[in-house]
Amino acid sequence: MFLRTVQLARGAGVKNWLFVVKPHGFPRVYRSNSSYHAFVEMDKVTALRYEPLPEDSPYVKPFRMYYTQNGVEKNWDLLKVHDSVAIIIFNKTTQNLLLVKQFRPAVYHGVISSAEGTNPTTIDLEKYPPQLGITVELCAGIVDKTKPLIEIAKEEILEEVGYDVPVDRIETVLTYRSGVGATGAQQTLYYCEVTDADKVNAGGGIDGEIIDVVELNLPDAWKLLKQGSVVSSPPSCLLGILWFLTNKAPKS
Numbered sequence: 001m002f003l004r005t006v007q008l009a010r011g012a013g014v015k016n017w018l019f020v021v022k023p024h025g026f027p028r029v030y031r032s033n034s035s036y037h038a039f040v041e042m043d044k045v046t047a048l049r050y051e052p053l054p055e056d057s058p059y060v061k062p063f064r065m066y067y068t069q070n071g072v073e074k075n076w077d078l079l080k081v082h083d084s085v086a087i088i089i090f091n092k093t094t095q096n097l098l099l100v101k102q103f104r105p106a107v108y109h110g111v112i113s114s115a116e117g118t119n120p121t122t123i124d125l126e127k128y129p130p131q132l133g134i135t136v137e138l139c140a141g142i143v144d145k146t147k148p149l150i151e152i153a154k155e156e157i158l159e160e161v162g163y164d165v166p167v168d169r170i171e172t173v174l175t176y177r178s179g180v181g182a183t184g185a186q187q188t189l190y191y192c193e194v195t196d197a198d199k200v201n202a203g204g205g206i207d208g209e210i211i212d213v214v215e216l217n218l219p220d221a222w223k224l225l226k227q228g229s230v231v232s233s234p235p236s237c238l239l240g241i242l243w244f245l246t247n248k249a250p251k252s
C-alpha cells in the first residue's frame, strides 16, 4: 500500500532522472529533468497538529446558511472555497497521461479520522505514515486571481508539470460542482496534448509545493479506474481519465 521511491539516475549530466514508485499493485515510472526534484521527499511530514481555523484563512470560510424551503425553516453549514481548474494532459511523444502526486493534508486527515474519530489530540506517525495522504491526481489549481480560467490552466500546466503550451491548445471539457454537500465549488476541466518539445522545466509546483510528475501509460490508466481508492485519486481525476479514454485515447 505504501509508496516507496527508488532513484535510478541515468548517468551524470543526463537531464532525465527516472525513479520508480511502487504503491501496492500500482507500479509507476516518474520522470523529472531536475536532480533537485528527485531528492525531495514529500512524505517527510513531522510536527503535525490541529488548531481551530483562523478567521482570516485565504482558503476556507465557514458559515451557516438559513433558509425556508416549502414553508419549513432549515439551515446548512457551508464552506466557501475557491473554484478551481483541472487539466487532463496527454503526452503524444510518450503516449502517457501526465498526472501529479502530492501530500494532501485533507486526505491524510480523512484517513486518520475514519479510524480514530475527528481531530485526535495526538497523531501517531508510525501508525499512520504520511504516505497515506499522498494522492495521484490531475494537474489542477485554485482560481484565486482575476484571470480567464484557461490562463490559470495554462499556468498550472507550466508550474506543476513543466510544459509550456499556448491557450489555443487547451480544450474545455466540462464544468461541474464538486463538494455539493459542503462547498458547492465549481471546477472547470480542460484537456491538453503536449509533446516532449513543449517541456521547459521539471514542474513540481511553486512557493514550496512538493509535487512529482507521474506518467501513466494507457493500460495503467484503465487499471487506475478500477482500483482508484488504492492510490487515493479524487473523483475529478477518475472522471478526467474516463473522459480521455472514452473520447481521445488512441484506438490501438
Ligand SMILES: O=c1ccn([C@@H]2O[C@H](COP(=O)(O)OP(=O)(O)O[C@H]3O[C@H](CO)[C@@H](O)[C@H](O)[C@H]3O)[C@@H](O)[C@H]2O)c(=O)[nH]1
Pocket (backbone or CB within 6 Å): 059, 082, 083, 084, 085, 086, 137, 138, 140, 141, 142, 143, 207, 209, 234, 236, 237
Ligand atoms: O489551506 C491551504 C490551502 C492551499 N494552500 C496553498 O495553496 C495551493 C493551492 O494549490 P493549487 O495547485 O492552486 O490547487 P490544488 O491544491 O491543486 O487544488 C485544486 O485541485 C484539486 C484536485 O482537482 C481540487 O480538489 C481542488 O478543489 C482544487 O483547488 C497549495 O499548493 C498550497 O500552496 C495552503 O497553503 N493552505
